[in-house]
Amino acid sequence: xxxxxxxxxxxxxxxxxxxxxxxxxxxxxxxxxxxxxxxxxxxxxxxxxxxxxxxxxxxxxxxxxxxxxxxxxxxxxxxxxxxxxxxxxxxxxxxxxxxxxxxxxxxxxxxxxxxxxxxxxxxxxxxxxxxxxxxxxxxxxxxxxxxxxxxxxxxxxxxxxxxxxxxxxxxxxx
Numbered sequence: 726x727x728x729x730x731x732x733x734x735x736x737x738x739x740x741x742x743x744x745x746x747x748x749x750x751x752x753x754x755x756x757x758x759x760x761x762x763x764x765x766x767x768x769x770x771x772x773x774x775x776x777x778x779x780x781x782x783x784x785x786x787x788x789x790x791x792x793x794x795x796x797x798x799x800x801x802x803x804x805x806x807x808x809x810x811x812x813x814x815x816x817x818x819x820x821x822x823x824x825x826x827x828x829x830x831x832x833x834x835x836x837x838x839x840x841x842x843x844x845x846x847x848x849x850x851x852x853x854x855x856x857x858x859x860x861x862x863x864x865x866x867x868x869x870x871x872x873x874x875x876x877x878x879x880x881x882x883x884x885x886x887x888x889x890x891x892x893x894x895x896x897x898x899x
Contacts (some may be wrong), residue, residue: 729811731875740864743864806872818865819869
C-alpha cells in the first residue's frame, strides 16, 4: 500500500519521539556493569508498567477500529477502498505493537538482577537494550495513535461535517 501524507507524518512523529528518547539515553554516558545493574533494579517496575500500558492502549485501539468501521460503513457517503486499507494498516501495526509489548513485559519480568551467573559487564548491555526496546515501543504506539487521529479527523470531516470533496470520498469517476 502506498503511504499517504498523513501516514508519513505519523511515522515522522514516531521517529522524532524515538530519536529524542534514545538521545536522552546516550547523553547519560557509558555505564559500568554495577551502575547498570542498579539502574535496572530501580527502573524495571516502570518499564513493566510501560509495557502493560502500551498493551492496554493497543487493545483499546483495536476495539476503537471496530467502531470506526461501523461508522464508515454506516455512513451515507461512499468511501474509497484506501480508507479501509488505512484502517487495516493501523490494525496490523497495532497488533504488532500489542504482541511486542506483551513479549517485552514477559522478558522484563525475569529477575535478571538476581541471577548469580550473569557477568557484571552484561548488565550495561541489558540496560541499553531495555531502554532501546522501551523507546521503540513508545514510538510505535505514538505512530499508531497519530494514524488513528488522522483517520478520525477524516471521518469527522466526511460523516460529521458532510464534506463533499474529501480525497477519501468515492466519486462517480472512480
